[in-house]
Amino acid sequence: MQAREWLVLSRLPGVGSRQLAAIVERSPAWPQGWLAALPAEAATALRLWLDHPTRSPLTTLLEADQAWLAADPARHLLHAGHPAWPELLGQIADPPPVLWASGDLEALAPPRLAMVGSRRPTREGLGNSAAFARELASRGWCVVSGMALGIDGAAQQAALEAGGSSVAVLGCGIDQVYPPRHHRLYHRLQEPGGLLLSEHPPGIPARPGFFPRRNRIVTGLSLGVLVVEAAEKSGSLVSARLANEQGREVFVLPGSIHNPQARGGLQLIREGAVLVRQVDDILEELTQWSGLAATAAASPSAPPAAEPGGVSLLRWLSDSPTPVDALVGLSGLGIVECQRRLLELELEGRAIQTPGGWVRLPPPR
Known part of the structure; x- marks a missing residue:
């Protein structure tokens, strides 16, 4: 889902972060799957916004939210799937549906x-x-x-x-x-x-x-x-x-x-x-994690750009899950670039994402 949909979910009445997290785990389709999964009050509010946005009180809130975000490039709306979303938050029972961010x-x-x-x-x-x-x-x-x-x-x-x-x-x-x-x-x-x-x-x-x-x-x-x-x-x-x-x-x-x-x-x-x-x-x-942090502090520069795809990230992966947060700090890559290279490794069958982070897969026989 895009930032706009996450904004709507965060503004719905009658649904808390724990309920939203439980629905997110089921990966419902937008919007019909969400309409079926949400509590009645929230589903009614979402249906009104989808069918008659000019009559929905959500529209005014969303317009103000989007105006605030657009006023400064250092302002962001983080959500699951955003390149900077902290994976550790996905491990708690009731993560916030969105995080408003300002800064670096x-x-x-x-x-x-x-x-x-x-x-x-x-x-x-x-x-x-x-x-x-x-x-x-x-x-x-x-x-x-x-x-x-x-x-x-x-x-x-x-x-x-x-x-x-x-x-x-x-x-x-x-x-x-x-x-x-x-x-x-x-x-x-x-x-x-x-x-x-x-x-x-x-x-x-x-x-x-x-x-x-x-x-x-x-x-x-x-x-x-x-x-x-x-x-x-x-x-x-x-x-x-x-x-x-x-x-x-x-x-x-x-x-x-x-x-x-x-x-x-x-x-x-x-x-x-x-x-x-x-x-x-x-x-x-x-x-x-102390080893990862020490290496990152000692070698903050990014790996050579000549390295193909996500190969450079393999050196930091093992059979123990490593969150993207740690890989970014260790490799010196930006968050978006790190995510892109990890996806390439996954498509190549060389790494896989687990609940605790990314792990390195053994080479195919």
Whole structure:
């Protein structure tokens, strides 16, 4: 389906992301298959838009959406099938039907680690957050967070200042600066290396219920989540729980037993999260991805153009699934070119796409 159809689906009433994801798995034909699969309210709204667009309230919304996207080449609508759609999101139970994006899509190319923590951190917590983010950036990793005050914003700012990449997932419309104090970070995240994402269209203000939902995208985009200072009842613990449910690794930087902002993290360690003292403790748990990131950081240039088709990508494929996100960062290819070469390899019978990414097929006998 094209971006226009995804826009319509994202605007339909009476259907949530989990329901849409379940329908997407069945690959219904557009539009009749969707009309049959959608709940009644959503199907009625879609039928009205298809048959009588001038009478449908969806038309005004779609025109405003498309005008916002067309106003700046750095604005994008990501959806399943889009070259920059993060494949990791396809592994969670309720991925957003679309992601509004503003900034540098290449920020999605490196392997990603989420960093979350207290909005009221100690000075030590802020320092640790910035130090870990800088080193992750230097090793070719992208820092993902929610642009919140405290640990989140400090980590993202440090990653960008170190020349790395960072992705912020917002709990409001893509054009809203929340919290307002992070207006400079918001604008920096639209420059090279930075990217803003939101499942909410322009004009939607921040609401309390949006933030727990936002967290599932932060963790869903990432191979793991690092918790830096979290109280016993905090959004960071929600992120850790979501990461566990999504099969992601949970890492905790421990703090003092006398620090209330560290008690949530200490509880996570008791429950089985990985205690970390340095970045290597994280990368040892993510061995495959740390190797990819290190190679990409050391060799950022693209492979020689003279190599035919997708041959150059074979060197990075094995019998373990590798997401397109990692292949882009490793090969130095753009997302579109990487997808094209992978398709060529698939048509040649040399690689195949699996739920976890791409794998290399043995040569035919």
